[in-house]
Amino acid sequence: MKIDASRAIGAYAAVTTFATLWLVLGANAGPKTATFATIDVQRINIREPDGTLRMTIASRDRMPGIIVAGRETPHPDRPQAGMIFYNDEGTENGGLVFSGALKDGKPTNLGALSFDRWRQDQTVSLSSDEMGDDRQAGLAINDRPDRPVDFPTVARLVRQPAGAERDAALRAAGVGIAPRACLGRMRDKASALALRDAAGRKRLELRVAADGQATIDFLDDRGRVTRSISDVAR
Template sequence: MMQFDAGRALIVYAGVLTGVIAWIGLTAAAPTTRQARFDTIDVGRINVREPDGTLRMTIASAAQAPGFIAKGREWPRPDRRMAGMLFFNDEGTENGGLIFAGRDANGKASSGGSLTFDRYHQDQVVQLFGFEEGQERSAGIKVNDQPDARLDFEGVDRARLAPAAQQDAAYRAANVGGTQRLFAGRASDRSSQLVLRDGQGRRRLVLRVAEDGAASIDFLDSAGKVTRTVKPE
């Protein structure tokens, strides 16, 4: 009959325990990569996050589209009814996106797409877009100014819930209010245009080529009146 040796058992136990601890330490320190491959994935929304959990991008259906997110906090956006992709900066604040939609309702086409980039803690400063509503169609690029002050996110949410008569003032108080400075593209009158505006958003210079090829350059004053038109001889 084998005799139990407590000292030898303790030595073996200590050796096994040391090996397990060393293995855990090595595997924990080693970089881990998890990869999966699928032929088809059907989802309502995908969130792309940094290792610390910071949200950097969402891809979502219209039904699953997020609200407005700033530094990880989300506010409702009931007006966001398009599918697409939203971009978030290093702090987890929305700073642009790609959205798109389209349908045919009773023979009337309605579609649109927009790629935008935002100023830091403000709204979009560059927009590449295409729009169609029945016979009304336009496409091009817009460049906007936004207020120097940062958006007051809580103020924007309060403005959304304010009475209609008070909403404009509430949005301005929350530093909402961009000004278009440039448009270049195809206008709804079927002409191609380059429109330059001043800091108040007033058109001051319009270069236009009509659908039939007629070209012109209009200079406008602060009241929007054309003061001079240049045409080819």
């Protein structure tokens, strides 16, 4: 039987095209889930279909800098592993970080879960911090400035010598904090709840000391105790 070469080539091309389309369409139509028993990686980026970064899980050495609207600036101080969260525009808005080791023969440990204000720093944090015998753990709530932080400027300023001029420049770049509430185990081994005004001044504190003595202190805007209630008076 005589074979027409041109027809054979045409038939081959048709079959190949059909097979390729079947593979592509079949792959797209089927499930895209892969199952692994163990994955060893240094970093995982979770992204939306349009590429927007929503979460990063990373080792200490692969943690990202500060990312705002998809643009990254080196972080001045984040020597921990963990998980960073990003909002709908791809801007960091919280995270979970942790670290710990023996340093100079003393145990150190840190674990913190925090959430940020829009393009600002953390406003809510739950943390445990240990440096030898110096330990504290608790929940903190903070106010932050209304304007966003200029992170590239801050990254440059933190490398400069500390002083009044640098502090003023940092404030101008949007850096600021006014603590509002704190509940936890303090460094002096007391458990306490402290409430502050909009300027960050402590105005009320409920405390149980390590020896069990309980007090309620009311303070003025200069931090002076104006009234104190203690269980010793009972």
